[in-house]
Amino acid sequence: MKQKMWTEETIKTELREHGLRATTPRIAICLQLLQQHCHYNAQQLHEELSPHHPTMSPNTVYLTLNQLATVGLIRSFNVNGNTIFDSNTTTHDHAHCRHCNTLVDLPSTTKSLPKTPGKMSDWALEWGTRLWSGLCPDCKQVTDTTSR
Amino acid sequence: MKQKMWTEETIKTELREHGLRATTPRIAICLQLLQQHCHYNAQQLHEELSPHHPTMSPNTVYLTLNQLATVGLIRSFNVNGNTIFDSNTTTHDHAHCRHCNTLVDLPSTTKSLPKTPGKMSDWALEWGTRLWSGLCPDCKQVTDTTSR
DNA sequence: AAAATAGATAGTAATCATTACTATTTGTAG
DNA sequence: CTACAAATAGTAATGATTACTATCTATTTT
Structure with missing residues (x-):
């Protein structure tokens, strides 16, 4: 399991390379998701981030996660009707x-x-x-x- | 792909062997699902059966499908948030x-x-x-x- | 074969995750 | 530093699935 080290800077670059603006909510979401190597759903992620980002809306989390999955930065799959997002993009x-x-x-x-x-x-x-x-x-x- | 031939009788037996009563709605659902070898979600199945079983409630379809999956007569998995039921239980x-x-x-x-x-x-x-x-x-x- | 009973059904209401909408805000290019 | 397109927050809407309950029915018991 090669663990890429993510910093705010590398995330910003990565986002822009995929045609996405490096916004505060997006960076926070990426930091949380990419640094931790585990499975999140949108709600869990929102709960984790809420304390430090009180105004971040669940909506944004949902949208961002779908975008990240679309560009291939993360994977999403479904278990039991629950959408899971996985930062581990290896097979x-x-x-x-x-x-x-x-x-x-x-x-x-x-x-x-x-x-x-x-x-x-x-x-x-x-x-x-x-x-x-x-x-x-x-x-x-x-x-x-x-x-x- | 070995296709088992299902009749009302074999289905009744199968249901009872799995501890489920052989009721009219269940037999109809099984006939439709096991004979056709394709992927259904609950709504599609309900639509297909409605013409011949006008009183069958969606609720029953949902419940029955989950039961059938629980006892292993069918498989269920999730694609894009959509629960799919598959009568093909082979790997x-x-x-x-x-x-x-x-x-x-x-x-x-x-x-x-x-x-x-x-x-x-x-x-x-x-x-x-x-x-x-x-x-x-x-x-x-x-x-x-x-x-x- | 009729009565008893445990399980199943229909219909409605409730829930939950997710998406749609929109006015406001914010990155980023020029 | 301005302008513009994209992103956000907040709210409302959607859509699939589950919960609930009185009624009904398949199966067991007598």
């Missing part, structure tokens, strides 16, 4: 616990991202993520010992 | 066009479902699907010729 999978909703990273099973779907030669696929569904260690135990 | 991937929203099946890149995540020995993973994101043949052309 990797996820495991989701259907009981407690935990989501963790998994090394990708297929590193060769474009190879497999190459069979569908007409599609221009850009990225993919695999979502495994099941029970995390804790919940596995609980469901083992209690019911069934 | 396979999906390709999604971010422009026109088309969703198609792809043969799975990893047939050995439990092997890879076995590294996370503590998780009890049950199934997984990979979602590829990109542009379908049609939209690829459009975006090529028009903008950018």
Whole structure:
């Protein structure tokens, strides 16, 4: 996991290179999201930023996250109807616990991202993520010992 | 793609084996979903069934689909915030066009479902699907010729 | 075969995340 | 430092899904 070091300056540059203005809310969102290597939804991110940016509206967070995903600075995917934003843009999978909703990273099973779907030669696929569904260690135990 | 032939009788049996009553709405939903091998969301399914089952409430469709997914008769996953139900429970991937929203099946890149995540020995993973994101043949052309 | 009962349904209301709208503000190019 | 296009905040609107409850029905019991 190569961790790129992000500073306010590098983020500003990155934003502009993607045709986005380097505004205060955007920089804050990027700093939070890119420095922490974990999964956020829009609300969580807004809650985290609110203390230091009281006027930042949820709306802005939603909009910004979608823009960042569109230009490819982050990835977004959906788990259980919840939109998750991931600053880790390398190819990797996820495991989701259907009981407690935990989501963790998994090394990708297929590193060769474009190879497999190459069979569908007409599609221009850009990225993919695999979502495994099941029970995390804790919940596995609980469901083992209690019911069934 | 082995296509199991479903009749009202086999569906009734299947439902009961999974602890679900063989009710009229449920049988209708199963017939529609299991016979057609494609991706439905709850609303589409309700629209398809409404003509023949005018009193069937959307609520029932939502509930039933979730139950069927819970017992493993169908799979559910999320694309772009849209919950999709899939009667194809074999391991396979999906390709999604971010422009026109088309969703198609792809043969799975990893047939050995439990092997890879076995590294996370503590998780009890049950199934997984990979979602590829990109542009379908049609939209690829459009975006090529028009903008950018 | 009729009665009992636990589960399922329909219909309505409520919820939740997300998007739409718009007047105001703010980066950035000139 | 001005001008303009883009971004923001705040509010309202949307749309999918869930919650609730009285009624109904499949299945079990008698």
